[in-house]
Amino acid sequence: MVIPDTHASGSSTSKHIVDIPATPLRIPTKIVHVNGATTPEITFLTIHPQTGELVKIRRDQLWFWSTDWQAGERQVDQEIANGDYEEFDTIEEFISSL
Numbered sequence: 222m223v224i225p226d227t228h229a230s231g232s233s234t235s236k237h238i239v240d241i242p243a244t245p246l247r248i249p250t251k252i253v254h255v256n257g258a259t260t261p262e263i264t265f266l267t268i269h270p271q272t273g274e275l276v277k278i279r280r281d282q283l284w285f286w287s288t289d290w291q292a293g294e295r296q297v298d299q300e301i302a303n304g305d306y307e308e309f310d311t312i313e314e315f316i317s318s319l
Contacts, residue, residue, distance in 0.1 A: 270295070 265278040267286050278286055285291075300306060309315040 263280075265280065265283060265286075267276055267278060268274070269276045270291065307318065309318070
């Protein structure tokens with residue numbers, strides 16, 4: 222990801238490359254006390270691959286941001302860009318193609 226180097230004046234003169242972590246970052250955001258036990262509450266963050274924005278991830282969506290799943294997403298995006306797919310007008314056409 223490229224981030225502009227913005228000065229106090231607001232001008233942007235150079236850019237830096239930032240390494241994006243392959244897996245979501247786990248950040249303890251607060252301490253939760255349950256039944257006398259102290260447990261850190263974890264917030265998961267990652268960099269969105271297309272927008273470069275920092276994204277907060279719900280715990281039940283972590284699978285989507287795993288390294289393997291994201292590799293599959295990039296592969297599918299490339300296949301679509303290359304036209305490596307078929308379109309079907311009916312479910313019958315799809316089933317007969319299998």
